[in-house]
Amino acid sequence: MTKQIRAGVIGTGFIGPVHLEALRRLGVSVTALCDLPDRVRAAADKFGIPEAFGEYREMLRSPNLDVVHITSPNRFHCEMSLAALKAGKHVVCEKPLAMNTRETAQIVKLARGSGKVFAVNYNVRFYPAVLALHRMVARGELGDIIHVNGSYMQDWLFKDTDYNWRLLPQEGGKLRAVADIGTHWMDTVSFILGAKIASVFADLGTFHKTRRRPLGEVQTFAKSDAKMNYASYKVETEDFASVLLQFANGARGNLGVSQVAAGRKNCIRIEIYGSKKSAWWCSEEPEMLRFGNRDGANETAVRATPAFGDGAAGFMDYPPGHVEGFPDTFKMLFRNIYAAIAGGKGERLFATAGDGHQEVAVCEAIMKSNKARKWTTV
Numbered sequence: 181m182t183k184q185i186r187a188g189v190i191g192t193g194f195i196g197p198v199h200l201e202a203l204r205r206l207g208v209s210v211t212a213l214c215d216l217p218d219r220v221r222a223a224a225d226k227f228g229i230p231e232a233f234g235e236y237r238e239m240l241r242s243p244n245l246d247v248v249h250i251t252s253p254n255r256f257h258c259e260m261s262l263a264a265l266k267a268g269k270h271v272v273c274e275k276p277l278a279m280n281t282r283e284t285a286q287i288v289k290l291a292r293g294s295g296k297v298f299a300v301n302y303n304v305r306f307y308p309a310v311l312a313l314h315r316m317v318a319r320g321e322l323g324d325i326i327h328v329n330g331s332y333m334q335d336w337l338f339k340d341t342d343y344n345w346r347l348l349p350q351e352g353g354k355l356r357a358v359a360d361i362g363t364h365w366m367d368t369v370s371f372i373l374g375a376k377i378a379s380v381f382a383d384l385g386t387f388h389k390t391r392r393r394p395l396g397e398v399q400t401f402a403k404s405d406a407k408m409n410y411a412s413y414k415v416e417t418e419d420f421a422s423v424l425l426q427f428a429n430g431a432r433g434n435l436g437v438s439q440v441a442a443g444r445k446n447c448i449r450i451e452i453y454g455s456k457k458s459a460w461w462c463s464e465e466p467e468m469l470r471f472g473n474r475d476g477a478n479e480t481a482v483r484a485t486p487a488f489g490d491g492a493a494g495f496m497d498y499p500p501g502h503v504e505g506f507p508d509t510f511k512m513l514f515r516n517i518y519a520a521i522a523g524g525k526g527e528r529l530f531a532t533a534g535d536g537h538q539e540v541a542v543c544e545a546i547m548k549s550n551k552a553r554k555w556t557t558v
């Protein structure tokens with residue numbers, strides 16, 4: 181059924197092509213691309229897309245389009261989401277949903293009355309191990325959840341010369357590391373626990389108080405170059421954070437986030453401690469789910485083997501030992517979203533506009549808490 185649904189992607193930088201590739205792996209036809217006028221034609225030719233638009237409103241007028249994927253920088257998410265919904269399109273918007281809760285609330289309101297599917301691209305939910313944990317917690321297999329520990333660590337902004345639009349509050353939002361990657365962890369853990377974050381106590385830190393910006397635009401994850409010319413600027417967003425969490429179901433949590441953690445390229449670690457047993461997972465070993473026991477031996481379950489459970493059934497395409505990783509999470513997330521768009525009655529596991537709004541609300545509570553140095557309700 182997904183073959184008859186036609187998609188367009190706005191933004192062809194780092195993550196736009198990941199969406200495009202995953203859609204094609206599912207057999208969805210990608211009919212349109214949009215980016216800045218000076219780069220969209222080359223991208224459309226590279227990927228063999230028939231329609232190329234230098235302005236997103238023009239793309240939304242195309243009749244050959246049912247779903248819009250928004251993979252542009254954060255500051256455009258709100259206006260593009262609202263315009264796409266008003267044009268009668270289904271929407272898959274990258275995270276964070278928008279710059280603040282004033283914007284996200286508008287999206288939630290319009291999405292609710294639209295009759296269209298609106299998804300936020302929290303793809304980490306679709307690692308098979310995360311889906312398995314979601315099911316295990318719902319069935320009470322870990323017991324009551326006591327506390328959750330974990331982190332999301334990266335090093336791509338480690339040097340003062342590393343530059344990206346995310347470093348500028350007007351482009352990415354007032355929170356950077358927490359909004360960019362911390363919300364992935366918080367959304368994932370809330371999804372596994374089936375419980376929202378109710379209050380936070382946060383400590384934010386900026387290691388590079390000033391950074392040097394290469395003159396000219398730089399793509400996400402691009403390396404600095406000795407021959408580049410730089411201009412200094414003051415940094416107003418955090419490089420790292422420690423956040424204590426209280427979930428609505430009474431579980432406690434603590435989260436570490438950093439974009440200046442040398443050697444950690446893209447490491448998500450989640451440890452869930454229940455009253456029956458513990459479960460541990462790390463994105464650097466995505467196929468392994470580990471269980472900790474107080475008395476018996478600890479266990480390791482390999483993806484797609486019986487010990488792994490059935491929580492990820494329907495969201496794995498390869499046998500055990502044939503690693504499914506980051507790009508596969510997009511494919512599986514879109515499988516779930518496009519089934520909903522096609523009118524399927526299966527469980528909707530993807531993040532909704534409401535979930536995206538919740539993450540931005542947690543970010544705002546984190547900023548408040550850091551400023552006031554006290555517990556803050558979301």
Ligand SMILES: NC(=O)c1ccc[n+]([C@@H]2O[C@H](COP(=O)([O-])OP(=O)(O)OC[C@H]3O[C@@H](n4cnc5c(N)ncnc54)[C@H](O)[C@@H]3O)[C@@H](O)[C@H]2O)c1
Pocket residue numbers: 190191192193194195196214215216219236251252253254256274275276301302303345360399400
């Ligand atoms: N889910 C994930 O794992 C994940 C990973 C990376 C990025 N993201 C999110 O995806 C979004 C894009 O991030 P990125 O790293 O790909 O950024 P990027 O800078 O690499 O790419 C952004 C693209 O958008 C284009 N663009 C800018 N303004 C535009 C406009 N007005 N109209 C059309 N196109 C425009 C840029 O030219 C560029 O090609 C961000 O919101 C980010 O948080 C999500």
